[in-house]
Amino acid sequence: MLNYNQSLPEKKLFQDLQISEITPIMKLIIRGKKREFFSAIGKSLNILLPVESNTSTQSQKLSALWLSPDEWMIFSNETSDKNSNYNETEELLIKNISSLNLGAVTDVTDQFVMINLKGDKAYKLFKTGSPFNFNAFQNKKGAVTQTIIAKVDVIIHNQDKNDVNLFVRRSFSEHLFSWMTDAASRL
Amino acid sequence: MKNIAVVEKGWIGGGNTGRNTTIIRSNYLWDASAGLYNHALKIWEGLSQELNYNVMFSQRGVMNLAHNLQDVRDLKRRTHANRLNGIDAEYLNTEEVKKFCPIINTSPDIRYPVLGGTLQRRAGTARHDAVAWGYARGADEMGVDIIQNCEVKAIKRNGDSVKGLETTKGFIKTNKIGVVAAGHSSVIANMAGLKLPLESKPLQALVSEPVKPIIDTVVMSNAVHAYVSQSDKGELVIGAGTDDYISYSQKGSHDIVEGTLNAILELYPIFSRMRMLRQWGGIVDICPDASPIISKTSIKGLYFNCGWGTGGFKATPGSGDLFAHTIANDEPHELNAAFNINRFVSGDLVDEHGAAAVAH
């Protein structure tokens, strides 16, 4: 049996802000342009891919984030078993998408670390290192953006009021986490 | 040659001459570059006397730092090449770097520790305004017409030869035109229907408030991207890289300035409480191989001296001399033969990317 090591060993609590890694969360990047691609996704996963930029959609099991006109990230709403990396959704999509040449499906479960920020200081924290304009974003549930924080590429997902998901590539995650908690300690 | 006019759109020394960080060195990698820049350095060494104008050439040394293993290899390679080309160059280990410039943070614990460096002791800085004024005075005394506030509007041709310049102050008849328009080289080339292998980009520099002497050499770093020296007035003179977009606006993005100071504080944490007094931008014309062009063109009588990118000031006396030779003889001097435009066709580039402190 293999041990499972998440990227960020601890969660951090501050006044009005909690920062923690959520794991394991299945994540996929799916790419496609064809009309059949969209319908196949809908049929396979019971979720409509968001076509409007900077938005997301959600089903009971999955969330889908718009990343570009032909790219989405799908992640599961629930954590999975640490002892196995069997990815049912990927398998399904390979069958219904890639093997039919409708698009591409890539497992990125460990490519991205999912950091959840709870509390009303999350955006205040982002503003110390991100040039993105969060004014409208923070009031729009489901909004998604790709931008930079502290020079690190991130995907930010406004899950709910005072509840934000941030996705960052694993090799950058410790640095960003350390940077964020340092800033948060003085907010 | 006689009957020479210099036509300047603004005021002399008001372009990149007045905007640069005045570093002078000749420790280039390739033979062709070494020849060119060392030719210039030799002239620098007697320039104040030659012009009877103090250009304040200060041979305080230029140090280039290595921060990773490939930097070390590259700098050693350059040091060996310099030595064999008769250019003074020393490779320094970290302790020697620290000894030569004690304010550098050489702790092994920093993000990109200083692994070593090179030193050219004959290198240094000069007073940029004085260079422009001294040359102008000298040229004036020799009968050269210096026409300021005179913008070139068109290059008149007679078939494949030039026949004159249309300017805001009238037409100037000539059969030889040498263009030394730095960031605006392409603009002039386009007037003659030529395209050059250049991109003009913003380059920024800044100075701190003046303080008592704290750094008595020039330190450049490629990996931790910034360079610094201290002027005779006491200002820290700081520069770094270019923006990635083409612009003639003489502005650059704040990200560049911030990144530069970021690097400065990594290497000199003691400067954190120093203050930026003034910041400005210039337009530099960059060649794909980070080497200049001093060359004839396909149009007879039209010559270009351009593509100096971020580092033309150091070559000033040499580049002028060789360009004059090229114009007078309609043939390059052996020292600038390698810097012809045709190298971009044949593929014989003089790639100095590794050797310049600025990643172009």
Add this chain to the structure above:
Amino acid sequence: MSKNLRVKSSKFIDETYRVSFKFNGSRYYGYKGDTLASALLANDIHLVGRSFKYHRPRGIMTSGSEEPNVIVQLHNNSDRTEPNVRATEIEIYEGLEASSQNCWPSVNFDIGGINNLLSPLLPAGFYYKTFMWPASFWEKYEYFIRKSAGLGKSPTTPDPDIYEHEYIHCDVLIVGAGISGIIAAKTAAKNGLKTLLVDEKPNLGGSTIYQNSEHFKINNQNSGSWLEKEINEIKKIDNLDIRIRTSVAAFHGYNFLLARENLTDHLPIEQRKNKTRQKLLKIRAKKVITATGSLERPLIFDNNDRPGILLSSAIKRYADLFGVACGEKNIFLTNNDSAYETAISLIQKGIKVEAIVDNREEIESKLLYEVEKNNVKVFKGFTIVNTNGYKKINKVSLMKLSKDGQKVIGSKINLSCDCLGVSGGWTPAVHLFTQSGGKLKFREEDQVFIPNKYSSEQISIGACNGDLTLEDIIENTPKYLKEFLNIKKTDYDNVEVFSSENKSKRNIWLLPSDKILGKTKSFVDYQNDATAKDIKLALREGFRSIEHVKRYTTTGMGTDQGKLGNMHALGIISETAGTKMGEHGTTTFRPPYTPLTFGTIVGRNVGEYFDIFRKTPMHEWHLKNKAEFENVGQWKRAWYYPKNNENMFEAVQRESKAARENAGILDASTLGKIDIQGTDASEFLNRVYTNAWSKLAVGKCRYGLMLNEDGMVYDDGVTTRLGENHYIMTTTTGGAANVLGKLEDYLQTEWPELDVYLTSVTDHFATISVCGPNSKKIISNVIPDLDLSDENFPHMSFKNTKIGKVNCRVMRISFTGEHSYEINIQANYANSVWEKCMEVGKDFNITPYGTETMHLLRAEKGFIIVGQDTDATMTPIDLQMDWIVSKKKYDFIGKRSLYRSDTIKDDRKQLVGLLTDNPNEILEEGAQIVADVNKSPIEMLGHVTSSYYSPNLKKSIALGVVRGGKNMMGKKLIIPMENKTINVTVADPVFLDKENKRLNA
């Protein structure tokens, strides 16, 4: 010892809170709310500094950021020391220690003052004309020039403070919270706009807030009280963010502004711990309203720089805001009504005003009557021609001005005083406007430059827009706001104003003197000691452009950037040259408006946050096992693992031997990995790599070389065909991001017709490489289900498999020449697999090795490292890798460049092996290679790119590039070192196992 000149209580000063501070070693007291300048003045201290060139005694001249003279060093010799701090800006706090700069041994007795006596010998530009002979002496001269240069001293220890950035996006930014700024803020915010109001001072209201004269009223209240109510109202508005102690430094294009918010500089030092000292606000505003007010102009006359000579407005501010008298016997020199306002304010406080010297002959002003009523003598049509008093002014000499203002006439009148207030009228503070790219126009009537053409969504309002009187501000500001914000009405449309001020002004840039110019010291730039004489000298020497004059005389180049004197410099130039103002250009105001601390600009990106550091999932393991790390791009890679005090050489020798004799394990997770899918994936690879890909079988791996379009080697790596339309590409560590970017570029812009998708999976998979004769045994223990037989799993193929319940991929590829496996596993399980390999490997002498050993092992095998063995001038042909360049393919990136006239030449530098005659001699990487050391100039044929001592071959080996090296096999060459020459022989770059026996061993 010193007098107390606190003459009146002020509501802006907390007199219940006494603050002690030190100046030049002596202890003084002030109150909370004082600036260092106001506290010093209250203690009757005027002499604070010495000027830059002549070391003349200088005193407090202004009350704000335009101050040229009183710049001090804070906390000398401590880690919080700071040079060149303006005493007029710093608020005092308990424990403040300040000292004068640029003087030795003290500000009261300064040796450098001798320069003042020598000043006839030190005209502008004197450096350029002297110190040249003999040539070798410049260095020595320079040493002394440098010693006398500079003002304060740089800190010499790291900064203990923390800085931060804040990005702000707002609808409207208002710069300056004077009366017009307050009006704008309320108007914008009440119309629902997200508004940010910033002001550099600790309190809002600008110079109106302390205006309580009967002569200036708004809605029948004195203007200060009226404004106070407005301020109280705006503080309650939700969508209005107010930042005090916040100075806008730069106004860039697209309404991007930088401001510094000062958070702790006014606090006692012990209260600053763990707090952010300053914040850099990065403001992006849809609209910008500049309301930066105006700066009072000094006047230029002989000896106009003595301590005790202040701007009239500064005297008023010190009296009204701080309750401090700048002198007990005040005289004013003015050319407009402003000095009268100050005089009246002083009179009201019982401070004596001796006289007002007014350049104007005819004055029609209620303020004049008020002053004369109070027995102040007004000299109309007079000017001051000289002042006396070394460390403080004690006398002024006046003379009558001629009708045209060009001469003085009559006899001299001497008046004694201890303070002289000067007012030369007002200059709109257009610095930010011009920084933003705005174009100015010149207003003749009062000789000011005002905004004319805006470059972005912005306006200037109030005094900085040329509305220099209260009436104009109240009348015009609402009008401008309505148009700019596109609104119908404001709260200020029907405000009534009453003002006694008259607008008349008599502007003379350089006041005449009874002495010839050469004998006068009329300062234009106080800090840099540039005088009117210097400017005229520059013009005489042929400098015409204002920029030339500025550089030649250093006018406007001080830490105040000429906020006071630039206009006069322009004026004197145009008067002398007989041209119109503005014809010589206006000098460019460059950012920052006031000097900006490096620390603030950098924010928190210092120390560990200087740059991103990327870690592999095994990073902790490497740390625990005492690895030394190498920086590769932003990654930290394990470099070698020293054991028992080994140095690097010893460790690498041990690791290299172990990898060949038993087994080695390498963390290769940093290599870039790109998932490539789509029906045109093979075609895509055909186009980006030099070799052919269509025929690669599913399950197989192939090495690829990627060129730039210029034909030079760009990147390399192994790509594996996972499925018919599915590949995974490996790139170099440093090149990963650029390769992906480049491939995306081609896909999106050149070949959009290709059905290919690229996704980075660099971080998803960690890569564990196990090599050596024992590698097979180790892998078979770690993954028992996997059939490792050569038939099932040959070299250059891959298998999908499982470790426990975890899916992974194993590639049989080798960068060392050894039998080797690379396990690609999801990052979160990787450390566990690594540990498992180590545990299993114990029985097979597994040895972890780092990048240095990897480099050695691959060099034994003659494999290149892109970036080490290549620079941007090497083609695959130069690398003697002709075999990888497909002749059949019609095209690939860079192909055409390989056939240019210079790239097809035979005598290009080519990669070869090099063996030293002495097998124990290790060449230096970077050393140059020659054939003949006696040739002059010496001809360099190439250089050593990689060099190691091979413990497996028991000799040193090297790779190098040599001109024509391809045809030099066996030839002797020379490596000329500084103190010796080393003989080498050109060899095959493959030093070990050319037959690839070990791969399948």
Add this chain to the structure above:
Amino acid sequence: MFIINCPFCGEREQSEFKAGGEAHIERPKQPTELSDDEWAEYLFMRKNIKGIQFERWNHIHGCRKWFNMVRDTSNDEIKAIYKMGEKPPVK
């Protein structure tokens, strides 16, 4: 620092983008048939215009898409933005 209206993501700060030089320099379809001069023209020679320039940008820290921009390089004013493959707006 520009604000760039990414055709896919909307207005973003310049820090999220990377410039890619002159636009509409199409890679020759048959490079092998070009002379050295013609190939050099494609590889290196640039108009480097002062004034209205057509150029390429990449939203590298966002959607990773390339697009075209019309910008006045004399004052950095962005005049238009359009997707790859779209016709440039008439001058």
